[in-house]
Amino acid sequence: MILREHYRTADHALFERSGALGPSLADPVLRDLGRAANRSVLWLGAAAVCAAAGGHARRGAVRGLLSVAGASALTNGLLKPLLPRRRPPARTEAKFRRRSVPIPRSSSFPSGHAASAAAFVTGVALESPATAAVLTPLAAAVAYSRVHTGVHWPGDVVVGAAVGAAVAWSTRRWWAVRSREPAEVQVAAAAPALPGGDGLLLLVNPGAGTADETATAATAALPGAQRVDLAPDHDPTTDLPRLLAAHRPRALGVCGGDGTVAAVLAAARDAELPVAVFPGGTLNHFAHDLGVTDLAETARAITTGQAVAVGLGQVTVTGPGGRTVQRFANTASLGGYPDAVRLRQHWEPRIGKWPAAGLAMIAVLRTASPMPVSIDGDGRAVWLLFVGNGRYSPGDQVPMSRSHLDPGTLDVRYLRADLRLSRLRLLAAAATGTLGASPVYRHRHVRSLSVQVAGQPVALATDGEVPADGTTFEFVVLPSALAVYRLPADQPASGPGSVPGPSDSG
DSSP: OHHHHHHHHHHHHHHHHHHTSOOOTHHHHHHHHHHHTGGGHHHHHHHHHHHHHOHHHHHHHHHHHHHHHHHHHHIIIIIHHHSOOOOSOGGGGGGGGGGOOOOOSSOOSSOHHHHHHHHHHHHHHHHOHHHHHHHHHHHHHHHHHHHHTTSSOHHHHHHHHHHHHHHHHHGGGTSOOOOOSOOBOOOEEEOOOOGGGTTEEEEEOTTSTTHHHHHHHHHHHOTTOEEEEOOTTSOHHHHHHHHHHHHOOSEEEEEEOHHHHHHHHHHHHHHTOOEEEEEOSSOOHHHHHHTOOOHHHHHHHHHHTEEEEEEEEEEEEEETTEEEEEEESSEEEEETHHHHHHHHHHHHHHHOHHHHHHHHHHHHHHHOOOEEEEETTEEEEEEEEEEEESEEEOTTSSOOEEEESOSSOEEEEEEEOSSTTHHHHHHHHHHHTOGGGOTTEEEEEESEEEEEESSSOEEEEETTEEEEEESEEEEEEEEEEEEEEOOOTTOOOOSSOOOOOSOOOO
16 A cells, blocks of 8 residues: 555656646657557558668567557556556646647556557567667657656556566567577688688579679679679589589688578588688578678688588488488478478568468468378377477577587477377467477487388478478488688677678578
């Protein structure tokens, strides 16, 4: 009771102090801000600007809007009816008539405007702190405008903002925030120093993202490097042996998307050559995980001969076409996962990775058929199977980023289809953030994995490509398989030259 009285006393005192402020230029600005935030129109506009900026800001916009939806539903659908409070009384309205804001009829507690403002800016902050720093003053002004115009008590605004921030923060439970730190790589590797890039053969897929622009900047920084453009519509694996024989390079460079990077890494492994990676594709998972998105740092690593050892995944496929061996830098998958990957990559640039992955999973599971398999001799039916090169995080949600790039293990996850109502249970677990505890979801780390499919051959997807169909798949990890040029974490490059990947929404 004493705390409640203190709360009401402070609430009324702050409200009266705001009402005592004289007319100013801030009055129409704050009034119009409050109106713009009605039905979250202001935040929809801010989200559109963030989406146009791309990258972290785009993901922040998606998370922010989802947070606004959750905060609005909680404040307006539950808290206002459950905890009704009168708006500021009519006897004080005269102080606010100059602000020309009608008093809503709904409960004053908590403030829906403040909840939405805090939810949006907190959701953005989780993905892009820099963008949130720009938006925070706007959100604070919207929240205060509700007191300034006399439609809310200060306490309503404070609690509403706390509710919105809490809702946004809770989204981390079912949509993990992608780590901005590169994957951990502990092993240094020997690589030749190439002053000016002499001896580097730079293989470019000019049709991938901004690969042509990035490759031009790379050859300007490394004038001794020799650039060769690959045919965009041609399988690079058929050209690489001929190019290596013709140029006899001391190291390979690659500028393109994940598929091109994986093909060049595999060729470098066979030729025992170090590799320099320049992100130029629409999605650059390997480059971002390894932390080689700065051109100046990569150029310095090449000229000074500094590199790390990274692992590769390998899968031997037995199918109608005989036996083939595929290597992958990021992931491999079976079942509905290849289709889900295609859909996710199609939607990801517009709505972000997790929403795209969730919608793709729903679309695939709606029409998918269970895949009967034997996993290391254990027979069961699954919807899809994911194999990552290294360790991915989080372990109990949709994998968002790679935490370790060369741990000597594969990250294996699959969704069981042999349990009752497995699809419904899977979607419910994903929506409530309890995927890791669901019996439908299985996750483990292994050095090798044997998968046999009963029935017709199924498609294998590796690093966004679908290279083969088969019925038997033998996965192994190749630890410290090749050297990749990268500076140690404590040796940043000096001067300008940062070339961020064209999209880090992967």
